[in-house]
Amino acid sequence: MGAGIENRITYDPDEITRLLENQLDKLKVFRFDSRYRSLLGESFINLAARWEKDILSRRNDPFTLVVCGEFKRGKSSLINALLGEDVTPVNVTPETVALNRIIYGPHSNEAVLPGGKKLQLSDEEMQRENLEALMRQTGFSFRQIELQRPVDFLKQTAVVDTPGLGDSMQDFGGLVEEALAQADAVVYVFSVNYPLSQTEQLFLKTMIVPQKYTDLLLVGNYLDVLNSEEDYERMRSLLVSRIQNLLPGQEPWLLSALDERCRQLREERPNPQMEAQLGERFDRFREELNRLVEAKKETILPDRMQRLARGMIAELSESLTALEDGLSMSSQDVKAAMERVQEQKESQIRTQEETGRRIDRLIDSMKAESRMWMGELLDDMQQEAGTLTDIPAAELSKYYTFYCIDTIQEGMNRCIEQHTLYLYDLLEEISAELSAKLSKTTVNSSYGFRFTLDNRTWTKGDNVSYVVSKVGSLALLSLVADGVAGAMRQKEMADKAPDILRSIGRQYPGLRASVNQAIDSVYGKLGENAKKQLAEYYGDKIRTAQEQVEQSAMVARQDEERKAEIRTAVSEIREILSQIQTELEGMA
Structure with a gap:
């Protein structure tokens, strides 16, 4: 098919959802049929259930923008400037840092607690010192906070403000890794005071670049510390040279979230000599972000479904292989x-x-x-x-x-x-x-x-x-x-x-x-x-390794009639996964 034709093809989100739901419904039969549950084991059934839940829960999610970077790089300030409202706290410490998910809706703040509980928070309680006191009072560490705001930008985009990478990450690794895996686009924030250090480049290489379907925007914050256009050009050239091997063709966005927020509030700007250029650069960044969201409206669902479904196929296939290994194992093999x-x-x-x-x-x-x-x-x-x-x-x-x-x-x-x-x-x-x-x-x-x-x-x-x-x-x-x-x-x-x-x-x-x-x-x-x-x-x-051997051992202990039933069930599931793979290739 010619490139011109491909560019004119769009996707019907409802049809994509229907196709995938049909395939997941076929897997659901294995989950709820007691005979199949017994044949395949709880480990496989629970794995399939988790993947189904993840995929279906994300089908109607808005465009998800994940903002990450090292501690004190101005991530929250950038989000507040984008939203035109002080939504996320900027004066945080490693003790109060949390993953903030911001979506469209009536104004509210909720801390996610263990056991499926949520705690309503007032805006005053969102302040650092009050948050610290509340955590001491409840005995909980607020790892994730969900915020709703009636801001136009959020009608099409959910924003995830991640903890700063560094020491605070030691208790948030799973949350941040999950957020990155589910991101439709990533904004990586660094400081022009310390432009893309080697550790920042390593994080991009190992955690961001492998996300095949994710768009990346590199944002250099605190541009207001530079004094002239010459300083700006020198900084831009330095950054391009640092990332050309890692991210060829990537152009960093240099801006000042502080300046933009001051401009919105009509307060004194941090660098009056550069305020025109700073305002123009932030406007261009905002336009690019809006353009990206608009351009991805038609492809966001197939891209997202491909990421999730491919992950499901890989993990379920590995579990099926362990079951198949058990079909040919003797008791001596199991031992x-x-x-x-x-x-x-x-x-x-x-x-x-x-x-x-x-x-x-x-x-x-x-x-x-x-x-x-x-x-x-x-x-x-x-x-x-x-x-x-x-x-x-x-x-x-x-x-x-x-x-x-x-x-x-x-x-x-x-x-x-x-x-x-x-x-x-x-x-x-x-x-x-x-x-x-x-x-x-x-x-x-x-x-x-x-x-x-x-x-x-x-x-x-x-x-x-x-x-x-x-x-x-x-x-x-x-x-x-x-x-x-x-x-x-x-x-x-x-x-x-x-x-x-x-x-x-x-x-x-x-x-x-x-x-x-x-x-x-x-x-x-x-x-x-x-x-x-x-x-x-x-x-x-x-x-x-232990789980795979236990799965194989469970199968190996069955009689031949039972093994034949397991072999048939595994074959049927592999056929469903193959059909899902075919559907994915049709979305590519």
């Missing part, structure tokens, strides 16, 4: 298979323990190397500080701490990025799947140094209480120089540069100690995450 599984389990435990020791040795080596690298960086910074005698006191007070913190943050990021690659190499020896899992739990800048300050006060030069905090489990590190704090206001700035420089110098020993503590904590968490994924990986492999 031998059980023994092989036990040997495999013991072997995998030994391998897991040895790999855990290798991870510990690698982490110790990386910590030592990171201490050396950061020590050299701090030496250079301290030496450089002594040469700043000709810098006015006002500029030292206003800019030095910012420079110091930013440099340390960047240094920590570089160390972690490089060392994470070493860890990936080690885990890649075991399984690409295992390294993909680690990409969701990397401890990148989530454990670096961060500073908190009031932007407006900073601009006025009224405050130099620059506080550096290490997010997550790290303690608070303050870098508030005594001399700087006493020389804050402009009227007190004159002739105080020597005092400020002496104060800066006095802080370096304490700063070195804090950096070393941060390194210990960061790399300790990195090793813990790797070993946790290692344990889950081997645990899954052992469980899968």
